[in-house]
Amino acid sequence: MQCHEVDYEVFGDDMQIVEVELDPGEKVIAEAGAMNYLEDGIDFESRMGDGARPSGGIMNSLLNVGKRVLTGESIFLTHFTNNGQGKKRVAFAAPYPGKIIPVNMAEIGGELICQKDAFLCAAFGTTTGIAFQKKLGVGFFGGEGFILQRLNGDGMAFIHVGGTVIKRELAAGETLRVDTGCLAAMDGSVGYDIERAGNLKSMVFGGEGLFLATLKGPGTVWLQSLPFSRLADRIMRAAMPGGSKGEGSVLGGLGDMFGDR
Numbered sequence: 559m560q561c562h563e564v565d566y567e568v569f570g571d572d573m574q575i576v577e578v579e580l581d582p583g584e585k586v587i588a589e590a591g592a593m594n595y596l597e598d599g600i601d602f603e604s605r606m607g608d609g610a611r612p613s614g615g616i617m618n619s620l621l622n623v624g625k626r627v628l629t630g631e632s633i634f635l636t637h638f639t640n641n642g643q644g645k646k647r648v649a650f651a652a653p654y655p656g657k658i659i660p661v662n663m664a665e666i667g668g669e670l671i672c673q674k675d676a677f678l679c680a681a682f683g684t685t686t687g688i689a690f691q692k693k694l695g696v697g698f699f700g701g702e703g704f705i706l707q708r709l710n711g712d713g714m715a716f717i718h719v720g721g722t723v724i725k726r727e728l729a730a731g732e733t734l735r736v737d738t739g740c741l742a743a744m745d746g747s748v749g750y751d752i753e754r755a756g757n758l759k760s761m762v763f764g765g766e767g768l769f770l771a772t773l774k775g776p777g778t779v780w781l782q783s784l785p786f787s788r789l790a791d792r793i794m795r796a797a798m799p800g801g802s803k804g805e806g807s808v809l810g811g812l813g814d815m816f817g818d819r
Contacts, residue, residue, distance in 0.1 A: 560683060560712060560713075561663070561680075561681040561682065561683030561684055561711045561712050561713025561714075562580075562584045562585055562586070562681045562682045562683055562713060563584075563681070563713065564578050564579065564580060564584060564586055564681045564713065564714055565578070565579040566578045566579065566660060566714060566716070567579075568658055568660065572655045572656070573651070573652055573655055574651075574652045574656075574657060574658045574718075575594055575649050575650065575651050575652070575658075576649065576650050576658045576660070576678070576679070576716050577647050577648070577649040578647065578648055578649070578650070578679065579645050579646070579647050580600065580638070580639075580640035580645065580646055580647070580648065581640065581645055582640050582641075582642065582643065582644070582645075583639070583640060583641075584639070584640050584682070585637055585638060585639045585640070585681075585682035586637075586638050586648065586679055586680065586681055586682060587608055587609065587635045587636070587637055587638075587679060587680055587681075587682055587684065587686075588635065588636050588638065588650050588678065588679035588680075589635065589636070589677060589678060589679065590604065590634050590635065590636055592636075592650045592651065592653070592678055592679060593636065593638070593648065593649070593650055593651075594649040594650060594651040595648070595649050596638065596646075596647070596648035596649070597642075597646045597647050597648070598642065598646075599640060599641060599642020599643065599644075599646045600638055600639065600640050600641070600642065600646045600647075600648050601638070601639050601641050602636050602637065602638045602639070603636070603637050603639075604634040604635070604636050604637075605634065605635060605636075605637055606633060606634060606635075607635065607686075608635055608684060608685050608686045609635075609637055609682065610682070610683055610684065610685045610711075635686070637682070650678055650679045650716070652678070652718045653675075653718065654718075654720065654786055654789070655720065655721070655784075655789075656718055656719050656720040656721055656723075656782065656784070657718070657719055657721075657722065657723040658678060658716055658717070658718050659716065659717050659718070659719060659723055659742075659743070659780060660714060660715075660716055661714070661715045661716070661717065661743075662713075662714060663684065663709065663710070663711045663712055663713060663714070663715055664712040664713070666745040666746075666777075666778055667745055667746055667747060668710055668711060668712055668746075669708065669709070669710050669745060669746030670708070670709040670710075670715060670717075670743055670744075670745060670746070671689050671706050671707070671708050671709075671743065671744055671745070671746060671748075671750075672706065672707050672709070672717050672742060672743035672744075672780075673706065673707065673719075673741070673742055673743070673785075674706065674707050675786070676707065676717040676718060676719060676742060676743060677707055677709065677715075677717055678716045678717055678718045679715075679716050680709065680711065680713065680714065680715035680716065681711065681713030681714050681715070682713075683711055683712075683713055684709055684710065684711035684713060684715055685709070685710045685711060686707065686708075686709055687707075687708045687709075687710070688706070688707060688708060689706040689707065689708040708746075717742070717743055717780075719742040719743070719780065719782035720782045720783070720784040720785050720786050720788075720789060721782055721783035721784030721785075722782070722783040722784075723742065723780055723781065723782055723783075724780070724781040724782075724783075725778065725779070725780055725781075726778070726779045726780075726781065727775075727777075727778055728748065728773065728774070728775025728776055728777055728778070728779060729775050729776060730775055730776040731774070731775060731776075732774070732775040732776075733772060733773065733774050733775075734772075734773045734774075734775075734779065735753070735770045735771070735772055735773075736770060736771045736772075736773060736779075736781060737770065737771070738752065738769060738770065738771045739785035739787060739788060740781050740782055740783070740785060741771050741773070741779070741781065741782075742780045742781060742782040743779075743780040744773065744777060744778065744779045744780070745777045745778045746777075747775075747776055747777040748773055748774065748775065748776075748777035748778070748779060749773065749774035749775075750771065750772070750773060750774075751771075751772045751774075752769045752770065752771055752772060753769065753770055753772050
């Protein structure tokens, strides 16, 4: 299915909103609860799945539900349709501080692989699914587990990442090593694996984790400076009695044993 052609505008800096403009009859799909505001004439409905395969029947709907459960998302997507006269706009808000990344799927080969909670909204016709990491090492130590989110289509898709975003274009054979949590998204042509983070001393005391993600071109990679899991961990540490101590290595928790009493 060819995706609907939508126009858009991104507002804000650290807590961004993307405003999508729909012609009469056009539709956009979004994560449940992502909508911020919408103009009169736009109707919305919650549905199981992305709706790109309406003739798939009940089994196809159940399969889509199962995929979304595995990625930790709501089993419903919200479909917004312009049933009014003239152009209408609907806006979607980022769930935490970071950046909204507009991706023209047609320009990256029609496939985008991203972290499980990155998807925000997309033009109708975009399919949402899962991407299994078949290698055991990647699954156990790759930061996002066996399951990543896969988007397919030829229209606009919008994902959200934490902190500042860096876009890197990898040439054929070019390799980039990344902290596993900082990998936000990549196109389908990028190879993905993990490797040990230096020697044993570096792994234990270096504070960079035990493994790094190894990305191999060609393709496009989007990196985030502040994964939500890292932000949540810092908040939890600060909320504990005595605050946060000894961050940066696997031995950091020992500091809490000798904190103020």
